[in-house]
Every structure is written in C-alpha cells, then in structure tokens.
Amino acid sequence: MPPPTYRQHEVQFCSEVSKWADRLFESRPDLPFGSSDIESFGRGSHKRQDFRVYERKERGRGKLALCGEVKLPGSPQGRSPFDMDLVTDAYQKATAENCRYFFTWNVEHLALFDRSLWEAESWHERCIGQWPLGLELNKLTDLNDPTIASAIRDKFLPKFFTAFANIWLQREKAPKPLPEEFWVAVIESHLTGPMGPVRELRDYLASESEHTKAFDLRLRTWMLEQQWNFDRNDPQSWRDAIDRAARSMVYVLSNRMLFYQAVRAHNYLPELKLPRSANSPKKALDYFRKSFQEAVDATGDYEPVFFPDSQEEWAAEAALSGANSLEAWEKFIRAVDRFEFKEIPTDTLGHTFQKLISPGERYKFGQYYTDENIVDVINAFCIRKPEAQVLDPACGSGTFLVRAYYRKYQLDKRLSNDDLISGLYGCDINPFPAHLATLNLAARNISLEANYPRIVRRNFFTVGPGKPFCELPNILDHRKREKIVLPLLDAVVGNPPYIRQEQIPKKSEKGVVEDQTKEYIYEKAERAWPGLKLSRQSDIHLYFWPVAAQFLADDGWFGFLTSSSWLDVRYGFALQRWLLLNFRIVAIIESVDEPWFTDARVKTAVTILQRCKDQGERDANLVHFVRLKRPLEEILGEREDEGQKQEAAERLRALILKTKTDRSNDQLRIMVKRQDELWRDGLSIGEMFARQKVANLSEPGSEEEENDETSGDAEQHEIEGHDHLM
Structure with a gap:
C-alpha cells in the first residue's frame, strides 16, 4: 500500500481538528459556535480543503461564522500564514461563501482576517489577530507527537475560539495591530517559520560543522569573536550556539534587504528579485551585493548599512546555503515587497527594525x-x-542612541539630521545588534544624504584614545574611507552587558580570543584609569565604567543602567572609591516595583555621575538615593507625543535634583546625603540603599522582598564600608 500523500495528511489532520473543535463547542455552551467541518473545492489533484465553523443553533446548522485554509509544516505554503498565495486563496473562498471572517494557519501560527476590511489602504489593517502555537514544527511527522496534539486540542483551540467568540459576538472590537507589529509578524514568520531561512541555515550549519573540520573551525572562530559562550562537546550547548548563529546571520542579511526596499521606495531602484542564474549561494550573494551597491551609488549614502563588516560576507553566504534557502529567501522578498515602504513613516520603520528581535531571543x-x-x-x-x-x-540595537537623537532634537529643533546623527557613537561586539543600531539611526530620515551612523561592530575594550573608532565613506569621494576618532564626550550612557565574572574567559583557556579574556580587560581598565584596582571577581559591566569614562570631558555626564551587584561589599568598594574621588555622584535610582532587565532575577540600579576634578565641589555635592515605588511609566504620566515624553523625563529629573532633604510619597522615596559625609561616616553606597529598604519596610503596606541582594546587616555594612573606603 503506497504511503499517504500530503493531501491525505492534510485531510486527516483537519478531520482531527474538526473533532476537537466540536467537542470543545459541546463542552462550552458559552461559545456561540455549534459545529465544524471540512468542505472540498476543485477537482482531482487540485482539490483543496477548507476548514469551516458554524454558528450555534438549536436545530440544524447555523450561519457560517468562519472559514480558512490549513497548511501543514513541510509544505511550500506551510512556511507562513502570511504567504500571499495562501491568503489570497482563503479570501476568495470566503468571498464566494459570503463569510466575513477567515483565517490561514500553518499549525504553528494562525492569522485571522476580516474580509470587510479588504479594501483598506494598508495590508496590516485587514489582519485582526494572530495566535502562535508556541511550538516548533518542521515536518509532517511532528503532528504525530502526542504533546503537539495535546497543545493544539487543550490549549490552542480553546484560546483561539474564546477570543474569536468575543469578536463574533461583538463583545470586543476586533483589535487593529500597530503597523510595525504586523510587519514584524510577517517578517518573522517568513524568516523563522517552517522551511524558513533560519531553520534551513540551522540544519546546514549543524551538518556542515559535523562533516567538515575547516568549516567547523571557521564557525567556532566566528562565534568566539562575538564573545559567545558555548561548549563544542556538549550537544545541547552546541545546538543552542548554532541556533543563535543561524538567527544572527539571517537577521543581518534580511535587514540589508529590508533597508534596500525602504531606500528603493525613495530612489526608484530596481525590484529585488533573484534571477534564475543566481542558483547557488555564491551567485545569489553576488546578485545581492550588486543590488546593494546600486543603492549606495544611487543615494551616495548608507554604505555602513549595506556593507556592515567584511567578516559578515562569509556569514551572508552561509545564510544562503541551506538545502531550500534560496527558495525561502524568495518567499521572504515577495512578502516584504507587499509593504508600501514609501508610506511608512521613518519612526515606524525604525520601530520595526528594533522589534525584529523578540525579548526572548534577545x-x-x-x-x-x-x-x-x-x-x-x-x-x-x-x-x-x-x-x-x-x-x-555597548549599544545593542540602539535604544539609547535613538532616544538620544530625539533628546537632542527636543533641545534644538533647528538641528539637521546630519548634526543629530554625527554626535552619536555606538559600539557592540555582536553583528546583529550592531547592524540593527545602524539601521535604527539611519531609518530616522531615509530621504536625506550624509546619513552615516557612527556605529561600529567591535569589542569596546579594543577602543583607545586617539585611535580610529570607526570608518565612514568620505562625503566628497565615497570610494575613500574617513577614519573617525572618538572626540571628548559630553555624555556616556548605556546598559552594558550582564556577564558574571565566572563566565569571562581566562587567557589560559583553550581557543579564547585574547582581547576578550579577563586578563586583557582588567589591564585595559587599569590603563584607562591609573590607580583603579578593580577586584578580579568583578562582573564584566564594572570594567565598562572606567574604560568608557576615560573619554569623558571635564564636567561630562555618565549614566549607566546595570546590575546593582556593584553595591555589594564583595567587590564593589574599589568602584565606589573611584566614583567618590573622580565624580559628583548625582543620583542612584532603583525600582521596587519593576525589573529594568528582562531577567527579573537581576536586580538593577541607574547611576548618574558628573566628572569633577574639584574636591570641594565633590564634597559639597548632594547624592540622591532614589527608590521608585511605582512603575516608571505611571510616575512619568500620560505622554502622547515625543515632546511630552522628553518633558516628563525632565520633570522627574528636576524633582530629584531640587530635593535637598529626605522626602517620600506614594510614588518614590528620596534620601539625600552630602558626598563628603559618605567619606566621613564610612558609609558605602550599598549601605544607603539598605537604609532605604528599612525605611520602606517601616511604611504601611510595604511588601518588599526581604532577600534584597544589596541589603544585609546594616552595622556590618558600615564597618566594612569604613574599612574599604577609608
């Protein structure tokens, strides 16, 4: 007996789903749906299956409420629920049956559409909801896994039909996703879905590294250059590293394509479409490079975006090398081509780039x-x-720099785009975040020339005073490169990476990159600020403080969001002593109500400093220890536009700075201490936060945790603080 065809698998799966749905409707009388079935269209081998859901009725079958197309993983149309052929087919069938709501579903991801919105100007307005399964499916046989069936039957279907019932009964207005949210969903589903470029590349990297020693070495070197931690001999660690590599390589190449489409909308560039002759990874990359160069020539701009790093060309060719990669990329390009880039505001485009990497993947x-x-x-x-x-x-995807762009614009709206961009510098060791930061800044104004973000993909600890920070095309002759040196800085801001000290490689370990070792970074910090002796047990973010601060001008400002581990007596006193000797410690802010890192286990603090050589000024400075009791968004209040966002932040700054004595209300507590008193009394900064906590706990209704990592016995802190500081 011959094996079942794909169509037979599809019919079998839809029949199972129909049974599950009917049982759900029977057990949930609150749902307005009574039954479901499968209807056939067409003849012979072209017969297509349509899943239908009917309204509940006391007798007989009710009104058709929903219809849609189901495509299984492993099929060409099962890559994404936003495949335009699939969506168009489902729309035409819904029109033929006069059914307002229809869906497309590749089992991993369901998209719901409203046919009455089909004439809307923007494609995103037609989609009124998305429901991911939350599990990865790559082939037909994955559907035989009982855990997959259970997830669909017991979690996915109840969740979807409950939400759709509210829409059908008009208890809830069908939500309209923000444009960037919809575009990101379309992009991600084509890049990371079944048979998408990420999974094709992941399989290729795993196979090629297993069978080719030279490729394995090149891949591991590429990973190590980005400071990734992995164990080649641990199968799970290696699988995770390969998945991470596949995503990084694919994201960088896809962003180059997306930016081409955005530039094309303003400069009449040719359509991005792989020719038949581009039938190998190398030929396909040659085609893309030629297209990107045309964009650079047409605009006289954006070379850092289209050609981010010579090392990344190896990664770009790898991203095209999976068994079905070229076909997957063609599908992606086709989907993106549907976006009306000329109508997309640059702010929205920038948000799209920024959201391309989800919090979980960050x-x-x-x-x-x-x-x-x-x-x-x-x-x-x-x-x-x-x-x-x-x-x-350590700019990551560029949030601090993008917000700095708007901050500077708020201070002087007469500044040109070039004036705003040219004063912003960013560095990140990982290629995808660095490229994303470049895109985010370039996307502020795509129609202008001389739009060269000063973002570099490199290890910040290799940056030195007077040495080139990055290279940009010469404005008068784009064939020449101009070396950019970091100027004296007015501000250093950021959220340096959180890497615990035991995860920083040592020079003695095999296969490490020298400028990423603990010994190299420690020596760099000592040379940046002679006399500073950080503990060798310091987490990596502590080394960023002196190395970045060496570029600050006198009276320059410093603002870091970091783990609050440096407040701990174990290794933080060397840093605290350095701060007291070289800076006005303006404010240290932490939140009781919300974590500022996605990993809630990491307690965080904001540190605001101003470089100051005058001891008298430092001694007289008032240090503000701020503890936020409510979410920051609530404290800042409602803000409808960019100007209001900036003004709200300025109001909070003014409130903190004008506070001369301790104060508290239902939103925050501020404790104030002269800087010289911290010396005289031998108080560590961590001790001040311990006192903050005691004060908070004494207030009615306080539910603060008792295991705060910066708290402890106050007297012991004071003794140890005096010993270390004095």
Whole structure:
C-alpha cells in the first residue's frame, strides 16, 4: 500500500481538528459556535480543503461564522500564514461563501482576517489577530507527537475560539495591530517559520560543522569573536550556539534587504528579485551585493548599512546555503515587497527594525531589552545640550542612541539630521545588534544624504584614545574611507552587558580570543584609569565604567543602567572609591516595583555621575538615593507625543535634583546625603540603599522582598564600608 500523500495528511489532520473543535463547542455552551467541518473545492489533484465553523443553533446548522485554509509544516505554503498565495486563496473562498471572517494557519501560527476590511489602504489593517502555537514544527511527522496534539486540542483551540467568540459576538472590537507589529509578524514568520531561512541555515550549519573540520573551525572562530559562550562537546550547548548563529546571520542579511526596499521606495531602484542564474549561494550573494551597491551609488549614502563588516560576507553566504534557502529567501522578498515602504513613516520603520528581535531571543544574543522610559530619564540627566557628543559603549540595537537623537532634537529643533546623527557613537561586539543600531539611526530620515551612523561592530575594550573608532565613506569621494576618532564626550550612557565574572574567559583557556579574556580587560581598565584596582571577581559591566569614562570631558555626564551587584561589599568598594574621588555622584535610582532587565532575577540600579576634578565641589555635592515605588511609566504620566515624553523625563529629573532633604510619597522615596559625609561616616553606597529598604519596610503596606541582594546587616555594612573606603 503506497504511503499517504500530503493531501491525505492534510485531510486527516483537519478531520482531527474538526473533532476537537466540536467537542470543545459541546463542552462550552458559552461559545456561540455549534459545529465544524471540512468542505472540498476543485477537482482531482487540485482539490483543496477548507476548514469551516458554524454558528450555534438549536436545530440544524447555523450561519457560517468562519472559514480558512490549513497548511501543514513541510509544505511550500506551510512556511507562513502570511504567504500571499495562501491568503489570497482563503479570501476568495470566503468571498464566494459570503463569510466575513477567515483565517490561514500553518499549525504553528494562525492569522485571522476580516474580509470587510479588504479594501483598506494598508495590508496590516485587514489582519485582526494572530495566535502562535508556541511550538516548533518542521515536518509532517511532528503532528504525530502526542504533546503537539495535546497543545493544539487543550490549549490552542480553546484560546483561539474564546477570543474569536468575543469578536463574533461583538463583545470586543476586533483589535487593529500597530503597523510595525504586523510587519514584524510577517517578517518573522517568513524568516523563522517552517522551511524558513533560519531553520534551513540551522540544519546546514549543524551538518556542515559535523562533516567538515575547516568549516567547523571557521564557525567556532566566528562565534568566539562575538564573545559567545558555548561548549563544542556538549550537544545541547552546541545546538543552542548554532541556533543563535543561524538567527544572527539571517537577521543581518534580511535587514540589508529590508533597508534596500525602504531606500528603493525613495530612489526608484530596481525590484529585488533573484534571477534564475543566481542558483547557488555564491551567485545569489553576488546578485545581492550588486543590488546593494546600486543603492549606495544611487543615494551616495548608507554604505555602513549595506556593507556592515567584511567578516559578515562569509556569514551572508552561509545564510544562503541551506538545502531550500534560496527558495525561502524568495518567499521572504515577495512578502516584504507587499509593504508600501514609501508610506511608512521613518519612526515606524525604525520601530520595526528594533522589534525584529523578540525579548526572548534577545537573551540568546546576550542582550537585555531596555525600556524607553528609563532610557529617557537617563538621557535627560546626561544630555544637557543639543550639540552633545554621546557614546553608548555597548549599544545593542540602539535604544539609547535613538532616544538620544530625539533628546537632542527636543533641545534644538533647528538641528539637521546630519548634526543629530554625527554626535552619536555606538559600539557592540555582536553583528546583529550592531547592524540593527545602524539601521535604527539611519531609518530616522531615509530621504536625506550624509546619513552615516557612527556605529561600529567591535569589542569596546579594543577602543583607545586617539585611535580610529570607526570608518565612514568620505562625503566628497565615497570610494575613500574617513577614519573617525572618538572626540571628548559630553555624555556616556548605556546598559552594558550582564556577564558574571565566572563566565569571562581566562587567557589560559583553550581557543579564547585574547582581547576578550579577563586578563586583557582588567589591564585595559587599569590603563584607562591609573590607580583603579578593580577586584578580579568583578562582573564584566564594572570594567565598562572606567574604560568608557576615560573619554569623558571635564564636567561630562555618565549614566549607566546595570546590575546593582556593584553595591555589594564583595567587590564593589574599589568602584565606589573611584566614583567618590573622580565624580559628583548625582543620583542612584532603583525600582521596587519593576525589573529594568528582562531577567527579573537581576536586580538593577541607574547611576548618574558628573566628572569633577574639584574636591570641594565633590564634597559639597548632594547624592540622591532614589527608590521608585511605582512603575516608571505611571510616575512619568500620560505622554502622547515625543515632546511630552522628553518633558516628563525632565520633570522627574528636576524633582530629584531640587530635593535637598529626605522626602517620600506614594510614588518614590528620596534620601539625600552630602558626598563628603559618605567619606566621613564610612558609609558605602550599598549601605544607603539598605537604609532605604528599612525605611520602606517601616511604611504601611510595604511588601518588599526581604532577600534584597544589596541589603544585609546594616552595622556590618558600615564597618566594612569604613574599612574599604577609608
């Protein structure tokens, strides 16, 4: 007996889903649906299956409420529920049956559409909901897994039909997704879905590294250059590293394509479409490189975006090398081509780039998403003039720099795009976040020339005073490169990576990159600030402080969001002593109500400093220890536009700075201490936060945890603090 065909598998699966749905409707009388079935269309081998759901009725079958197309993983149309052929087919069938709501579902991801919105100007307005399964399916046989069937039957279907019931009964207005949310969903489903470029590349990297020693070495070297931690001999660790590599390579190449489409809308560039002759990874990459060069020539701009790093060309060719990669990329390009880039505001395009990496995936890249609210507060403290020169030494996807762009614009709306961009510097060791930061800044104004973000993909600990920070095309002759040196900075801001000291490689370990070792970084910090002796047990973020601060001008500002581990007596006193000797410690802010890192286990603090050589000024400075009791968004209040966002951050800054004595209300508590008193009394900064906590716990209704990592016995802190500081 011959094996079942794909069509037979599809019919069998839809029949099972229909049975599950009917049982759900029977057990849930609150749902307005009574039955479901499968209807056939067409003849012979072209017969297509349509899943239908009917309204509940006392007798007989009710009105058709929903119809849609189901495509299984492993099929060409099962890549994405946003496949345009699939969506168009489902729409035409819904029209033929006069059914308002229809869906497309590749089992991993369901998209719901409203046919009455089909004439809407923007494609995203037609989609009224998305429901991911939350599990990865790559082939037909995955559907035989009992855990998959259970997830669909017991979780996915009840969740979807409950939500759809509210729409059908008009208890809830069908939500319209924000444009960037919809575009990101379309992009991600084509890139990371079944048979998409990420999974094709992941399989290729796993197979090629297993069978080719030279490729395995090249891949491991590429990973190590980005400071990734993995164990080649641990199967799970290696699988995770390969998945991370596949995503990084695919995301960078896809962003180059997306930016081409955005530039094309303004410059009449040719359509991006793989020719038949581009039938190998090398030929396909040659085609893309030629297209990207045409964009650079047509605009006289954007070379850093289209050609981010010579090392990335190896990664780009790898991203095209999976068994079905070229076909997957063609599907992606076709989907993106549907976007009306000319009508997309640059702000929205920038948000799209920024959201391309989800919070869950940021963790894989060693990145922590930084909420814009706290970024705006830090920037309000540190960026005091529109012409400020600003550095983020570990910029990730560019949140601090993008918000700094708007901060500077708020201070002087007469500044040109080039004036705003040219004063912003960013560095990140990982290629995808660094490329994303470049895109985010370039997307602020795509129609203008001389739009060269000063973002570099490199290890910040290799940056030195007077040495080139990055290279940009010469404005008068784009064939020449101009070396850019970091100027004296007015502000250093950022959220440096959180890597615990035991995860920083040592020089003695096999296969490590020298400039990423603990010994190299420690020596770099000592040379950056002679006399500073950090503990060798310091987490990596502590080394960023002196190395970044060496570029600050006198009276320059410094604002970091970091783990609050440096407040701990174990290794934080060397840093605290350095702060007291070289800076006005303006404010240290922490939140009781919300974590500012996505990993809630990591307690965080904002530190605001101003470089100051005058001991008298430092001694007289008032240090503000701020503890937020409510979410920052609530404290800042409602803000409808960019101007209001900046003004709200400025108001909070002004409130903190004008406070001269201890104060408390239902939103925050501020304790104030002269800086010289910290010396005289031998108080550590951690001790001040311990006192904050005691004060908070004494207030009615306080539910703060008792195991705060910066608290402990106050008397012991005071003794140890005096010993270390004095």
